Amino acid sequence: MAAATTPSMQEETSNTSSSRSVPFNFSQPPIIEGFNPLPRAKDESFKEKLIRKTKENPFVPLGCLGTAGALMYGLRAxxxxxxxxxxxxxxGRIFAQGFTVVALIVGVIGTALKPKQ
Structure with missing residues (x-):
């Protein structure tokens, strides 16, 4: 009796595995109940995103440049x-790193508290 049920089990599993559909459609975002993503106007290039982020929080790039400048000049000295x-x-490099970290934290808090448009 056990030998008779084994072939039929194999047939069922082979039929169900070939008729399965893909669980996700990777060309579309997943549908999550209660979540509505904001539509994007367009995809940004790296340069456009860098300019936008620099305008949002200009102190982070300034801190990064200050850190790199102090490091290079200090190594030269x-x-x-x-x-x-x-x-x-x-x-001075340590001060510039601290300034950059504080600018990042303030930017994150500012973005979190900013009302959604």
Whole structure:
């Protein structure tokens, strides 16, 4: 009796696996109950997104540039043997990193508190 049920089980599983449909349609976003995504006007390029984000929070790129500048100038001073100047510039780099982190946090909080349009 066990031998008779085994072939029919294999036939059923092969029939159901071939007739299954794909669970997700990857060309469309998933439908989530209670969630309505905002329609996008268009896809942005990297440059457009960078400009938009810089306009939204200009202090983050300034902090990044300040950090990179202090690091480069400090490494150059270290290489030249100017230890005092190198130490001051490394401290300036830490200050610029802290400024960048604070700017990121303020930007995130500002975006979260901003009313939706």
């Amino acid at each position: 270290f290489h030249q043997g100017k230890t005092r100047q190198s130490q001051l510039l490394m401290r």
